[in-house]
Amino acid sequence: MLLRCLTEKDASKAVEEAHSGICGAHQSGPKLHFQIKRMGYYWLTIVKDCMDYVKKCHACQFHANFIHQPPKPLHPTITSWPFDAWGLDVVGPIAPKSSEGHSYILAATYYFSKWAEAVPLKKVKKENVVSFIKVNIIHRYGVPRYIITDNGKPFSNRLMDKFCEDFGFKQRNSLMFNAPANSLAEAFNKILCNLLKKVVGRTKKDWHERINEALWSYRMT
Secondary structure (H helix, E strand, O other): OOOEEOOHHHHHHHHHHHHHOOOOOOOOHHHHHHHHHHOOEEOOOHHHHHHHHHHHOHHHHHOOOOOOOOOOOOOOOOOOOOOOEEEEEEEOOOOOOOOOOOOEEEEEEEOOOOOEEEEEEOOOOHHHHHHHHHHHHHHHHOOOOEEEEOOOOOOOOHHHHHHHHHHOOEEEEOOOOOHHHHHHHHHHHHHHHHHHHHHOOOOOOOHHHHHHHHHHHHHHO
């Protein structure tokens, strides 16, 4: 694919917009470089400029992750059909509450492609969980083969059991003493929170309005 070669001024605008613009995910230098090339732009010092810009980004330096664990071997994920397995988890309670009183985020991540869905909630009730699965997963992507949740009351109850039985899919629970069993959902929760920290306003009470923007940035990356 032919790429448009940008001038120094245009290149600076492209890096800024791709990194911290409306669809920017504050990604690392290498990811930023590949995203700009995917958009159809190029210049001779694109890699160096991306690396330098990320190092100077205040939000990225302030909310950067500290990686303490050594790398581990990767394990391939096998899928039987699209959107067959989802991991669900709740983030919160979040302080401060949003301007509309939301304190939690209910998130679902597809295990194969890492596609994510999330909604803000004022309270985590079993009715909210069932409605989220029906509207955000089943009505959009079809009935899954199974979902993975923890043993919290909003996930483990008679309403949830009946819902799974009616739609013909299974629910698997991660053990309370082994939270990393649902590691994919835990990882996405961390990514989502870091994205929201970088895009919220000064009052930090507009995070419920920024969730879709953060999801867009995550999916684009």
